[in-house]
Amino acid sequence: MTERKEPSALRIRTKEFALRIIRLYRALPKSGEASVIGKQILRSGTSVGAQYREACRAKSPRDFISKMEGSLQELDETAFWVELIIEAEIMPKERMKDLEKETNELIAIFVASIKTAKKNEN
Secondary structure, eight states, X not given: OOOOSTTHHHHHHXXXXXXXXXXXXXXXXXXXXXXXXXXXXXXXXXXXHHHHHHHHTOSXXXXXXXXXXXXXXXXXXXXXXXXXXXXXXXXXXXXXXXHHHHHHHHHHHHHHHHHHHHHHHO
């Protein structure tokens, strides 16, 4: 399966998402719990774009779906860490609002893409 033409916008968006996660990590307080959660969100949030790039080079529709599902899992985990950062009052909700919105939008895009790929596979 060759690389698709349309992913350039999503490639850019997932890379920008990773950069936002890196900036968040740098801005977190230096407390113990923020450090632990920060490392978790740094790992999950930055892997989304990397896994999406792998999906763009998938060898088959099944491989594409598998890689997209992996990326979706990382997004879902990132959403969890964002929620914890807000609910544990590590960062103010207002400051996290845009990142929370972007995470949810990316989840919706990935879910729709996976559903379409599965439909097209059958």
